[in-house]
Amino acid sequence: MTYAFLNEDSKKEIRRAILKAISIPGYLVPFASREMPVARGWGTGGIQITLSIIKEDDIFKIIDQGCDGSVNAVTLRNFIKSTTIVKTTFETDKSTLIQSRHRIPEIPLKENQILVLQVPYPDVLVNVEPDYGKRKVMHAYRDYSKLWVLLYEDIVKYSISRFASSYPVVVNDYYIMDPSPIPKFDIPKLNKNRGLILFGAGREKMIYAVPPYTKVEPLVFEDLGFEVETFNNISCHRCGATGVFMDEIVNEIGEKKYYCNDTSYCDLILNRKSEE
Amino acid sequence: MGYVAVKGGEKAIKHAISFYDKFLDFFENEGIDKKNFFVIQEILSESSLYSTNVTTNIFHKIGGDKFASSFFMRSFRSSCNNINGKRAIDVNKLRIIRKISSAFKNVPGGQILGPSLDYLVKVVGTLESVDNFNIESFPDTDIISDSILESFREKNLVKTLPKEEDPFDITKIFPEPPYKRSAVLQMMARGETGSLLAFAYTSMRGYGDVHPTIGDLRVGFAEIYLEHPFIGEEVKVCEILLTSCEILSKFEKQEDGRVKLTSGFGACFGFNETKAISMAIIDSALYNSSYTNNSQDIASNFDIIMNHIDSIESVGFANHYKLPHYVTFLSDLKVFENVLKGGN
Numbered sequence: 001m002t003y004a005f006l007n008e009d010s011k012k013e014i015r016r017a018i019l020k021a022i023s024i025p026g027y028l029v030p031f032a033s034r035e036m037p038v039a040r041g042w043g044t045g046g047i048q049i050t051l052s053i054i055k056e057d058d059i060f061k062i063i064d065q066g067c068d069g070s071v072n073a074v075t076l077r078n079f080i081k082s083t084t085i086v087k088t089t090f091e092t093d094k095s096t097l098i099q100s101r102h103r104i105p106e107i108p109l110k111e112n113q114i115l116v117l118q119v120p121y122p123d124v125l126v127n128v129e130p131d132y133g134k135r136k137v138m139h140a141y142r143d144y145s146k147l148w149v150l151l152y153e154d155i156v157k158y159s160i161s162r163f164a165s166s167y168p169v170v171v172n173d174y175y176i177m178d179p180s181p182i183p184k185f186d187i188p189k190l191n192k193n194r195g196l197i198l199f200g201a202g203r204e205k206m207i208y209a210v211p212p213y214t215k216v217e218p219l220v221f222e223d224l225g226f227e228v229e230t231f232n233n234i235s236c237h238r239c240g241a242t243g244v245f246m247d248e249i250v251n252e253i254g255e256k257k258y259y260c261n262d263t264s265y266c267d268l269i270l271n272r273k274s275e276e
Numbered sequence: 277m278g279y280v281a282v283k284g285g286e287k288a289i290k291h292a293i294s295f296y297d298k299f300l301d302f303f304e305n306e307g308i309d310k311k312n313f314f315v316i317q318e319i320l321s322e323s324s325l326y327s328t329n330v331t332t333n334i335f336h337k338i339g340g341d342k343f344a345s346s347f348f349m350r351s352f353r354s355s356c357n358n359i360n361g362k363r364a365i366d367v368n369k370l371r372i373i374r375k376i377s378s379a380f381k382n383v384p385g386g387q388i389l390g391p392s393l394d395y396l397v398k399v400v401g402t403l404e405s406v407d408n409f410n411i412e413s414f415p416d417t418d419i420i421s422d423s424i425l426e427s428f429r430e431k432n433l434v435k436t437l438p439k440e441e442d443p444f445d446i447t448k449i450f451p452e453p454p455y456k457r458s459a460v461l462q463m464m465a466r467g468e469t470g471s472l473l474a475f476a477y478t479s480m481r482g483y484g485d486v487h488p489t490i491g492d493l494r495v496g497f498a499e500i501y502l503e504h505p506f507i508g509e510e511v512k513v514c515e516i517l518l519t520s521c522e523i524l525s526k527f528e529k530q531e532d533g534r535v536k537l538t539s540g541f542g543a544c545f546g547f548n549e550t551k552a553i554s555m556a557i558i559d560s561a562l563y564n565s566s567y568t569n570n571s572q573d574i575a576s577n578f579d580i581i582m583n584h585i586d587s588i589e590s591v592g593f594a595n596h597y598k599l600p601h602y603v604t605f606l607s608d609l610k611v612f613e614n615v616l617k618g619g620n
């Protein structure tokens with residue numbers, strides 16, 4: 001099999017799309033999106049980006065919903081391992097290339113790191129306009145009025161927007177972008193991030209990017225502000241960490257326990273404690 | 277502990293893939309052809325008649341045409357007597373072979389992957405290299421556990437529709453609008469997988485806005501009880517394989533002002549995960565208000581769903597165009613000629 005599965009022409013096409021995406025932050029760049037040995041919707045966009053940019057000396061980490069060991073992360077890691085010679089790791093700060101679904105790791109990215117996020121719905125405007133052609137025109141004119149109306153109506157009805165994950169963001173004061181279904185908790189991490197963040201939507205055939213140190217702000221009315229999920233007075237039952245995104249787990253006897261969602265962060269804190 | 281269980285992903289995947297093969301072997305012994313297991317499951321659900329033997333037989337005889345097999349089975353059904361009216365099956369009571377929830381990392385009763393190729397990288401040739409495992413190291417006790425949505429319902433967090441005292445029976449009367457929900461679910465239960473999937477996908481992609489979280493997806497055996505015609509007692513007559521799916525969707529303000537989560541449900545005969553998920557999405561689109569502003573959706577239209585998912589009807593009609601139509605076409609031509617004359 002070819003190194004990194006895809007044929008070289010496909011990789012070249014994807015790299016060109018990536019370069020264009022980096023040049024126009026938040027802009028949706030269409031790409032051909034090859035059929036992959038994993039099903040559409042299971043990370044085919046992310047995996048195509050990863051396969052196109054992964055170098056022999058990369059150290060690869062892949063997480064799914066915060067966890068290195070969950071089923072789809074395992075499947076994709078094994079697939080990457082079987083077609084490349086790269087080393088893999090669970091440790092965020094030791095990796096050079098991270099593919100993730102629905103989370104940005106708790107440890108901030110460094111300048112030489114690339115984060116690839118898997119995306120189900122690349123275009124935030126799909127919430128108000130199903131037709132792709134019309135959405136393209138709306139983006140071109142930066143006509144985001146329908147999205148503002150949606151936000152407004154939610155606030156009138158529920159006093160809060162119903163966007164929970166995939167909260168719309170304004171990139172570089174220009175395009176409005178879907179940040180992939182990361183929780184609101186992770187939205188502030190996008191702003192002026194030191195690493196390169198690439199977004200891949202395989203089923204919808206789009207690539208987009210947030211280059212390092214780009215301004216990214218949630219779409220909010222200026223008098224209302226933005227609230228992320230909070231876990232006040234809650235610490236991880238396993239490592240004791242606070243101020244991170246937590247999983248809520250009900251154990252067999254019905255007790256509710258909280259654990260770090262980012263399992264490698266949890267391991268890190270636990271290791272540090274045992275060394276002390 | 278849940279935490280450990282989730283990290284056991286790698287081992288669970290290997291077992292799920294390996295169990296897949298064992299599972300197919302089991303059904304081969306029960307008379308369902310292993311090579312065509314899943315297409316036979318589709319036919320079982322579309323026939324609205326659960327007979328693995330007859331289905332397998334007819335499928336083989338006619339060369340594996342799925343639509344024609346469902347058609348044969350549906351017509352066979354018309355010749356069978358309905359001896360016991362209608363019975364409800366509680367999917368919480370299924371003897372589970374597979375149960376997953378994507379809403380939580382850990383759920384009561386655990387995540388049971390069962391037989392599945394979901395987690396296999398689809399590279400030709402990989403299936404041959406799957407490791408075998410010792411099935412005897414697993415407990416052989418029955419697994420029965422509630423859908424995670426039950427706990428939400430207990431806390432009154434989920435919108436529930438009024439219970440129907442007398443459910444509809446679409447096999448006896450064709451439903452008229454306004455449709456009872458039992459009729460809608462029954463229509464979908466024997467609807468064609470591809471049609472249901474296509475309508476559900478329109479909603480997932482933006483023509484509508486159901487972005488579900490699977491609260492509970494299960495495959496298992498249901499015990500079927502009937503009233504004995506002579507002794508009048510409830511007797512177990514068989515077990516059938518079922519798939520059911522409950523999804524959670526966006527929350528919505530109810531008429532009484534309370535805000536509740538919405539849900540969707542789908543269940544059908546056989547091992548048909550795609551179908552059950554599609555059903556649950558359409559159910560959710562039909563009975564809950566749209567979240568976003570667009571009004572171009574298809575899946576929330578009762579008339580569309582009730583009349584366009586049955587393969588017996590759609591396939592039959594699509595193929596009737598092969599019948600001679602020379603009379604109608606000649607009259608079309610006559611009108612066409614007249615128009616041309618008038619136009620000149």
